[in-house]
Amino acid sequence: MKKSGILLLLIIFFSVGILTSLYFNWYAYGIAFGVLSYLIKLDFKPFWLGFLSGALVWLISAIWMSQTHPSTLPEKMASILPLGGNVILLYVCTSIVGGLIGGVWTLAGAKLRAK
Amino acid sequence: MKIISKIFPLFFAFVITYLLNSSLGSVPPMGKLLSPFQGFWQNAERKQTAGLEEELKIPGLQAEVQVLVDEMGIPHIFAQNEHDLYLAQGYLTARDRLWQMEFQTHFAGGRIAELVGEKGLESDKYQRRMGAVYGAEQSLEGMKSDPKAQVAVEAYSEGVNKYIESLSPKDYPLEYKLLNYAPEKWTPLKSALFLKNMSFVLASGTDDLKMTNILRVYGKDVAEDLFPNYPFEESPIIPKGTAWDFKPLQTPEGPKDFVGLGSAINQAEKDPNLGSNNWAVAGSKTFSGMPILANDPHLTLSLPSIWYQIQLHAPGVNVYGATMPGAPHVIAGFNSNIAWGVTNVGSDVLDWYQVKFKDASKKEYFHDGKWKKTTLRIEKYKIKGGKEVVDSIYFTHHGPVVYLTNDKPFKSNIPVGHALRWTALEKSKEVSMFYNLNRAKNYDEYVDALKDMSAPAQNFVFASNEGDIALWVNGKFPLKSHLQGKYLLDGTDAKADWVGYIPQNQNPHVKNPSRQFVSSANQFSTDPSYPYYLGWQFSPSERGRRINERLEVMQKITIDSLRNLQNDNFNMRARRWIPILLTHLDVEKVQNKKALELLKKWNLVNDPHQIAPTIFDKWIDVLMDTIWNDEFAADEHIPMNQPSIDRTLLMFLQTPGAKWFDNIKTKQIETINEDVTAAFNQGMKDLQDKNGALGENWEWYKAKETGVRHLIPGMDALSRLKIPIGGGSGIVNASSTKSGPSWRLVVELSKKGNPKAYGVYPGGQSGNPGSSHYDDLIDTWAKGELKELLFLKDVNQNSNRIKKKLFLLK
Numbered sequence: 001m002k003k004s005g006i007l008l009l010l011i012i013f014f015s016v017g018i019l020t021s022l023y024f025n026w027y028a029y030g031i032a033f034g035v036l037s038y039l040i041k042l043d044f045k046p047f048w049l050g051f052l053s054g055a056l057v058w059l060i061s062a063i064w065m066s067q068t069h070p071s072t073l074p075e076k077m078a079s080i081l082p083l084g085g086n087v088i089l090l091y092v093c094t095s096i097v098g099g100l101i102g103g104v105w106t107l108a109g110a111k112l113r114a115k
Numbered sequence: 116m117k118i119i120s121k122i123f124p125l126f127f128a129f130v131i132t133y134l135l136n137s138s139l140g141s142v143p144p145m146g147k148l149l150s151p152f153q154g155f156w157q158n159a160e161r162k163q164t165a166g167l168e169e170e171l172k173i174p175g176l177q178a179e180v181q182v183l184v185d186e187m188g189i190p191h192i193f194a195q196n197e198h199d200l201y202l203a204q205g206y207l208t209a210r211d212r213l214w215q216m217e218f219q220t221h222f223a224g225g226r227i228a229e230l231v232g233e234k235g236l237e238s239d240k241y242q243r244r245m246g247a248v249y250g251a252e253q254s255l256e257g258m259k260s261d262p263k264a265q266v267a268v269e270a271y272s273e274g275v276n277k278y279i280e281s282l283s284p285k286d287y288p289l290e291y292k293l294l295n296y297a298p299e300k301w302t303p304l305k306s307a308l309f310l311k312n313m314s315f316v317l318a319s320g321t322d323d324l325k326m327t328n329i330l331r332v333y334g335k336d337v338a339e340d341l342f343p344n345y346p347f348e349e350s351p352i353i354p355k356g357t358a359w360d361f362k363p364l365q366t367p368e369g370p371k372d373f374v375g376l377g378s379a380i381n382q383a384e385k386d387p388n389l390g391s392n393n394w395a396v397a398g399s400k401t402f403s404g405m406p407i408l409a410n411d412p413h414l415t416l417s418l419p420s421i422w423y424q425i426q427l428h429a430p431g432v433n434v435y436g437a438t439m440p441g442a443p444h445v446i447a448g449f450n451s452n453i454a455w456g457v458t459n460v461g462s463d464v465l466d467w468y469q470v471k472f473k474d475a476s477k478k479e480y481f482h483d484g485k486w487k488k489t490t491l492r493i494e495k496y497k498i499k500g501g502k503e504v505v506d507s508i509y510f511t512h513h514g515p516v517v518y519l520t521n522d523k524p525f526k527s528n529i530p531v532g533h534a535l536r537w538t539a540l541e542k543s544k545e546v547s548m549f550y551n552l553n554r555a556k557n558y559d560e561y562v563d564a565l566k567d568m569s570a571p572a573q574n575f576v577f578a579s580n581e582g583d584i585a586l587w588v589n590g591k592f593p594l595k596s597h598l599q600g601k602y603l604l605d606g607t608d609a610k611a612d613w614v615g616y617i618p619q620n621q622n623p624h625v626k627n628p629s630r631q632f633v634s635s636a637n638q639f640s641t642d643p644s645y646p647y648y649l650g651w652q653f654s655p656s657e658r659g660r661r662i663n664e665r666l667e668v669m670q671k672i673t674i675d676s677l678r679n680l681q682n683d684n685f686n687m688r689a690r691r692w693i694p695i696l697l698t699h700l701d702v703e704k705v706q707n708k709k710a711l712e713l714l715k716k717w718n719l720v721n722d723p724h725q726i727a728p729t730i731f732d733k734w735i736d737v738l739m740d741t742i743w744n745d746e747f748a749a750d751e752h753i754p755m756n757q758p759s760i761d762r763t764l765l766m767f768l769q770t771p772g773a774k775w776f777d778n779i780k781t782k783q784i785e786t787i788n789e790d791v792t793a794a795f796n797q798g799m800k801d802l803q804d805k806n807g808a809l810g811e812n813w814e815w816y817k818a819k820e821t822g823v824r825h826l827i828p829g830m831d832a833l834s835r836l837k838i839p840i841g842g843g844s845g846i847v848n849a850s851s852t853k854s855g856p857s858w859r860l861v862v863e864l865s866k867k868g869n870p871k872a873y874g875v876y877p878g879g880q881s882g883n884p885g886s887s888h889y890d891d892l893i894d895t896w897a898k899g900e901l902k903e904l905l906f907l908k909d910v911n912q913n914s915n916r917i918k919k920k921l922f923l924l925k
Contacts, residue, residue: 026150061151069159073885079832
């Protein structure tokens with residue numbers, strides 16, 4: 001698959017991810033990814049496409065939240081979780097969890113589609 | 116096979132999603148929690164910027180309500196009627212403190228197991244067996260008997276619920292997300308539970324069991340000698356020589372002598388440092404000529420803070436002060452004409468009756484020569500995960516049999532096989548009292564309001580702009596014979612029953628005394644000339660004596676000089692004890708000479724960076740244990756009280772050869788000098804083991820470790836620990852490890868109705884750790900400073916401190 005094709009898929013998944021997350025339950029974007037990958041034929045490895053899209057949706061949203069609402073909450077959460085107060089690690093964890101949900105559902109959709 | 120490989124990833128996706136949506140043990144639901152759309156990221160709050168306006172639609176309001184929010188996040192509510200006023204109070208308090216409100220009432224009502232599982236069950240059972248829910252139901256009855264109180268408590272409840280209804284899961288306070296549950300509907304019973312819990316915090320102290328253990332082991336002479344009924348050094352709240360302006364009732368004849376069964380298992384118990392200070396000085400002693408009032412209730416320091424500041428304005432009321440999240444009205448504060456404050460009364464309002472059941476069915480018990488019927492109350496506990504536990508509580512006419520003979524009590528001071536009689540379990544009308552107190556304009560209206568107070572009894576200090584100062588030791592006090600209830604009582608003896616209460620107008624009180632000030636710091640309410648028995652022990656007298664000593668000599672008093680007195684770190688105990696201890700110390704044998712030198716040079720002030728307070732505090736602590744533990748902490752199954760520091764002082768001065776100095780566990784005979792020297796050496800060794808060689812780590816604030824801790828135990832990231840603050844237990848600035856001045860208020864009244872008020876509490880208005888107002892007042896508090904409180908006359912008064920306007924529309 002061409003690079004532009006991957007980019008297009010990423011943009012679609014990302015946009016669908018943001019929109020569903022804004023209006024539905026926190027994991028709804030995963031299900032939406034599953035539906036997308038069931039409907040659209042993906043040449044790119046579905047798990048990693050979903051993972052990357054999900055991770056980006058969560059990472060960018062988390063950064064946006066903490067930029068528009070500056071507070072000490074991320075530091076506090078990074079101590080509670082416990083990540084030794086390391087906020088970078090908190091962003092990493094957020095991205096991984098966001099990616100994981102995106103990945104497993106995209107894979108599920110793609111497998112269901114597979115003949 | 117093909118079908119499986121097709122379906123399996125879907126199954127896997129469901130499992131992963133399910134796991135990330137659930138809490139696993141104490142691990143929060145990581146997906147839900149980390150989601151930027153629904154998790155903790157949503158709890159970060161924007162800092163308030165000036166001039167912000169917001170409109171909120173709240174169905175149920177009868178008219179529009181305006182709320183001005185100042186730079187500390189304190190709401191000033193302007194309502195057009197009382198219903199809307201309390202609805203707005205409920206709504207706004209919930210907006211800042213919902214999780215805390217619900218958590219504290221879950222705790223009070225014995226429902227923690229619903230949140231944390233089995234490990235919360237024993238605490239839950241303790242709460243309910245002590246009658247928390249029963250008592251709250253009684254006080255709810257009391258609230259309903261007064262239409263005004265009922266309107267307040269129901270509108271408050273409605274307000275909380277309107278706020279809860281406006282939330283979607285992403286808006287839930289952080290702690291709901293960490294513990295993975297959702298807020299439930301608020302009810303007036305929850306407000307009652309919250310208020311009832313104040314009696315658990317302040318008036319549930321009981322050592323009848325420990326005293327009975329002493330009685331059994333050492334006999335009555337020793338018990339009465341070492342645990343006297345009035346201190347050697349005291350400065351009672353109602354000044355000595357105050358004439359009683361009433362004709363006392365006959366006190367009951369009292370029970371026959373009785374030695375109960377005693378004994379129990381030893382466990383940790385309540386913090387002995389809870390106490391408070393308040394005082395008011397007459398205009399003749401102040402710079403301005405107007406009375407000034409000061410109050411600082413000492414409670415467990417917590418985040419979110421136990422207090423929430425508010426101004427409530429509606430036709431007939433304009434009041435400012437500290438409220439308790441969970442109940443309507445201001446608890447301690449001021450209005451245009453008066454100011455009031457509270458400290459706890461440590462009177463004995465809780466007694467235990469040894470129960471004689473007829474048989475194992477526990478349907479009947481023996482009392483007054485007859486078998487009488489018990490009543491049964493069933494309590495159901497839901498445990499996180501779905502399990503339910505049912506518990507039966509038997510009641511005699513005294514009250515609940517908290518633990519049966521074979522139960523293992525949750526706290527060591529609770530006897531098994533005894534029925535509890537406690538003022539907290541009676542019908543009460545505190546909400547009516549606060550309603551009237553918030554509106555009182557003068558001394559007479561204050562006195563009138565106090566009639567509705569039952570428990571926990573408080574010292575209500577008062578000052579008015581008519582120039583009056585006063586203090587009422589107020590609440591319901593059982594009418595007892597002398598010392599009735601110092602030891603466990605015989606539940607079969609009708610003469611051991613409570614026969615009524617001291618008439619409220621005969622509660623100890625004083626108005627405009629000749630010394631021109633009134634004060635209280637939890638010490639004895641009166642000297643022994645008061646015709647009724649209130650209790651045999653109160654808080655140590657040092658704080659009270661220091662405050663009275665200072666107020667006697669202070670002249671031209673200002674708000675700032677009283678702020679200084681609130682922050683007074685002078686150590687009365689050290690002043691009294693150090694010269695005495697030094698005469699008994701064998702200097703030759705002292706191992707840490709440097710520590711001794713520091714102590715000798717000390718100015719007796721417990722400042723945060725001094726080392727001498729750490730040395731003195733440790734020395735006294737170890738000394739008390741050295742003298743008393745061999746006799747009074749010998750068997751962990753027979754918990755006993757330790758004689759007081761005041762009684763120990765008397766022994767040092769009058770009977771230095773007393774047998775108690777000898778350690779009965781050794782063959783040789785120890786003397787007073789040996790005890791004092793050994794305690795010094797042991798104490799310094801303990802300090803060295805913990806903090807290293809004498810140096811910076813011995814500084815008082817580091818040894819004391821005053822912290823303001825989040826309500827969830829162990830949540831250090833949401834707590835503020837090792838705060839650099841001086842003071843300590845027994846010091847006017849009573850900041851100890853876990854408790855301290857939880858609200859400081861100083862108010863100067865004004866003839867024109869413009870009181871000047873300053874206050875602070877160690878926390879912040881918001882309960883949200885993602886808000887800048889979560890803990891923004893702690894540093895001010897630790898420095899001993901106060902914030903000027905904004906008391907607005909009306910909604911149109913301009914102030915550059917208003918940062919936000921809320922319009923609550925119907």
